[in-house]
Amino acid sequence: MNGDGAVAGPTAERDGGVAHGPGAEDRTGVPAVEMHGISKRFGDVVAVDEVDLEIGDGEFFALLGPSGCGKTTTLRMIAGLDIPSEGRLAIFGEEVASWPPDRRPVNTVFQAYALFPHMTVAQNIAFGLQMRGIRGAEADRQVAEATALVRLEGMEQRRPSQLSGGQQQRVALARALVNHPKVLLLDEPLGALDLKLRQEMQTELKALQREVGITFIFVTHDQEEALAMSDRVGVMSEGRLLQVGTPAQVYEHPANRFVADFIGRTNLLEGVVESSTTLRLHAGAVVAAETDLAAGTPAALSVRPEQVRLHGRGETPQGAPCLDGVIGDATYLGHAFVYTVSIGGSGDGATTITVRAETGSAALAVGEPVSASWLPATTTVVAD
Amino acid sequence: MPWLRRVKPEAAQQTAARPDEPAPAAAPQTPAELDTQRRARRTGTLIATPGALYLLIFFMVPLGLITVYSFATRTSTGRTSLSGWNLDSYERIADDVILGIIARSAWLAFLTTVLCLIVAYPFAYYLATRPPRLRARLLVLVMIPFWTNGLVRVFAIRFLLGSNGPASALSEAMGFGTFRILFTPTAVVLGMVYGFLTFMVLPLYVALERMDWRLVEAARDLYASGAKAFWRVTVPLTRSGIVAGCVLVFVPSFGSYVVPEILGGAKTLLIGSYVARQFQAARNWPLGASLSVLIIVAMLVAVAVNQRNSANAERTGAGAP
Secondary structure (H helix, E strand, C coil): CCCCCEEECCCCCCCCCCCCCCCCCCCCCCCCEEEEEEEEEECCEEEEEEEEEEECCCCEEEEECCCCCCHHHHHHHHHCCCCCCEEEEEECCEECCCCCHHHCCEEEEECCECCCCCCCHHHHHHHHHHHCCCCHHHHHHHHHHHHHHCCCCCCCCCCHHHCCHHHHHHHHHHHHHCCCCCEEEEECCCCCCCHHHHHHHHHHHHHHHHHHCCEEEEEECCHHHHHHHCCEEEEEECCEEEEEECHHHHHHCCCCHHHHHHCCCCEEEEEEEEECCEEEECCCCEEECCCCCCCCCEEEEEECHHHCEEECCCCCCCCCCEEEEEEEEEEECCCEEEEEEEECCCHHHCEEEEEEEEECECCCCCCCEEEEECCHHHCEEECC | CHHHHHHHHHHHHHHHCCCCCCCCCCCCCCHHHHHHHHHHHHHHHHHHHHHHHHHHHHHHHHHHHHHHHCCCEECCCCCEECCCCCCHHHHHHCCHHHHHHHHHHHHHHHHHHHHHHHHHHHHHHHHHCCCHHHHHHHHHHHHHHHHCCHHHHHHHHHHHHCCCCHHHHHHHHCCCCCCCCCCCHHHHHHHHHHHHHHHHHHHHHHHHHHCCHHHHHHHHHCCCCHHHHHHHHHHHHCHHHHHHHHHHHHHHHHCCCHHHHHHCCCCCCCHHHHHHHHHCCCCCHHHHHHHHHHHHHHHHHHHHHHHHHHHHHHHHCCCCC
């Protein structure tokens, strides 16, 4: 054990204070998309349940959730491909809930792209222009511009089937952006790409959004993608919108158990709220934790793996909440260690804490007794 | 030799640049593998034999006979002399009367095809957009007429359209007077549409059922109205079904014999009936045979067009170089 007791721990506060403000570049003041009490039912199935949402002009917004959570249906309602069963939907102040898709100033990049197989790349891109009566030299100019924007020059006469997945994705983007939509909807646009290409396209999409300045609404089930790309994230589950906030807000202060668990990895330490500042964990300890929940409510403390520090037994800093345990498993990841700490206690109290520690500190051996501690400010009390 | 060293890596690169080239043909095979292959081939031949024999005896041989007869001579007594081969009967086809019959047959077959397409497309569209279980039931409804004797169905139409039939009674009751449609080209077209509609519905249904409806959504999203999305996306993407249906209806309509015989009048002589007449009453086998050959050649051309079309559809569709 090191003299100061801290054998491993996060190096610095990973503060999310530099988050992009929501709708930071609100240019008109009118939200790009406004939803009030939007619901969609298919027969008995409630796909989207009373969603209220405002998305600012120029924002890169991610709708995040597991498959079947209603995120795609929400997007389709904005596009006009599904009509809401209930609620109000406005795009730049105009009530569009019952408008057909061809009247809405939005375009979609579909999952799997839905490129027209019987048309060339250029014809695909020109389709929207043609439908709006833009033809001839003006159409050619705009198609060339969009082709250049997504760097597809030289591919104009190819068919979609002759393109790679990444190229098809660019065609889909160009086909939508050539129309200068007020809002661009993207339905899992990176889902069909392999990992490396996906990461490239993440960067590219972000740059593209800055370049064109259009509001992007992006549907994904990949939380890393959502955090990495968007200004704000809306987390959905079972048709409900659970939390909307910047990636940092959502990650650091999840609104409930689902969000805490879905976004990133976390330790959920079960317990009962004791007061507005304390939580009694089943593992035994009473720990400091701010909460609005009423005393007696079953809740869990969400502690991120990288916020946990491991110390020798009895060497925890004064006042910091801590739990004693034993290293149950250690995994070396190159840039970090991941430890699983078995917390003692019997029955309900037995649990494990996952700890992520930077490499560079001494490795801990399996079976070593440790104390796990954290700063109360880095944790969140979550209920169902 | 320095250049040799330079050449060698290049050659190696060439082979390495084509790793996806199929190799199995050149791959060495063990005797066991070869044996299995040979046995599989033998089994295949065995299975195909009965069908092949049947086609040979009852299809290829008559077809050959027809072709032979088309070059034969008709004697003054109406017998066919298998000597003195000539092209006389083919030359007779250029006769105005016969050309007129061919033109009329083609025209009625064309009308039948267009009507079938107009009737079948919306129906196939409806079918293909129903939930799968309902689809299966509706498809059975389409097939039911097929389980009834074709001749009986044509006579049923004759009764329906006849001057004493229900159609006529209805028109009289509504004050339009007697219904005179039987024994006209209209009746023939109606009968053929009824008879061949299924041939149009099925390929259209298959094409529409395979349609990726997300493409229609994409078109709608790109400012196409419902109608425009239909003409610009749905129709082109179901083109192979449209062409297949048209060929399948046009071919039998053109050579149709039963329907025009029963529903058509003396004025609506079509090529099918005319050919039959050459073999029966007119006893001019060479002429009947050469007309048959001509029809077959025309149909083969149509089928070839259809096949090229579906090959094209495949190229522009999913699979591609």
